[in-house]
Amino acid sequence: MAEDIEIDTDDLQRRMDGAMTSLRQEFASLRTGRASASMVEPIVVDAYGAPTPINQVGTVNVPEPRMVTITIWDKSLVGKAERAIRESGIGINPVIDGMTIRLPIPELNEERRRDLAKVAGGYAENARVAIRNIRRDGMDQLKKAKGSGMPEDDQKIWQSEIQEMTDAAIKRIDDALETKQEEIMQV
Incomplete structure (x- = not known):
């Protein structure tokens, strides 16, 4: 046995x-002075009463080495997404341009x-x-x-x-x- x-x-x-x-x-979520879509992955937005990852409320792109853009699909969620980014502690000030949120990555x-x-x-x-x-x-x-x-x-x-x-x-x-x-x- x-x-x-x-x-x-x-x-x-x-x-x-x-x-x-x-x-x-x-x-991957730690920024190193270069833009990366993974840096916003941990951010959660309060969408429709449920915590939702930011990449499920909009499209995340990296158009330039020092810029991340998030195109939010629902206009009512733009403010909530901006608030979630500010409160996430990633240290980036979001800039709203219509339904797009731009995250300029400053030099470290x-x-x-x-x-x-x-x-x-x-x-x-x-x-x-x-x-x-x-x-x-x-x-x-x-x-x-x-x-x-x-x-x-x-x-x-x-x-x-x-x-x-x-x-x-x-x-x-x-x-x-x-x-x-x-x-x-x-x-």
């Missing part, structure tokens, strides 16, 4: 990959670059915490398996495998953070 006890490492790996994907999305000064690098570090730390929580879940599965009669040798093998997965995920997070911080600090 003790032989068929297994730890679901595929699920743990899938969850770790999900944390990494989430981190990449958060990094040194202080703002440092602040963005710190924000990126915070995102990375949140991802590391998520990875450690997934590791803890894996170790909890091991404890339950131990109670079900898993041999100590098997426990050590599974424990080292879970730790290797965790170390690899943390390294990927650190590498992604280093790359993003270099990109942010690049003038």
Whole structure:
């Protein structure tokens, strides 16, 4: 009976990959002085009584390297979209032109670059915490398996495998953070 006890490492790996994907999305929303449609993805507009992603109430375009435009489909949502952009904390003043909202991307000064690098570090730390929580879940599965009669040798093998997965995920997070911080600090 003790032989068929297994730890679901595929699920743990899938969850770790999900944390990494989430981190990449958060990094994409950080502006680095260049316009990107992904920087407005996290913005949510109160449309028709429901929170709706901004890319579902209008078309997001990047016509120039330092400009993002959002063409809102419903005229009644233009003001709500503008308010959502102002309240989102991306640090850009929207300019309304009819049913189009323009977001001019200003040059980043040194202080703002440092602040963005710190924000990126915070995102990375949140991802590391998520990875450690997934590791803890894996170790909890091991404890339950131990109670079900898993041999100590098997426990050590599974424990080292879970730790290797965790170390690899943390390294990927650190590498992604280093790359993003270099990109942010690049003038």
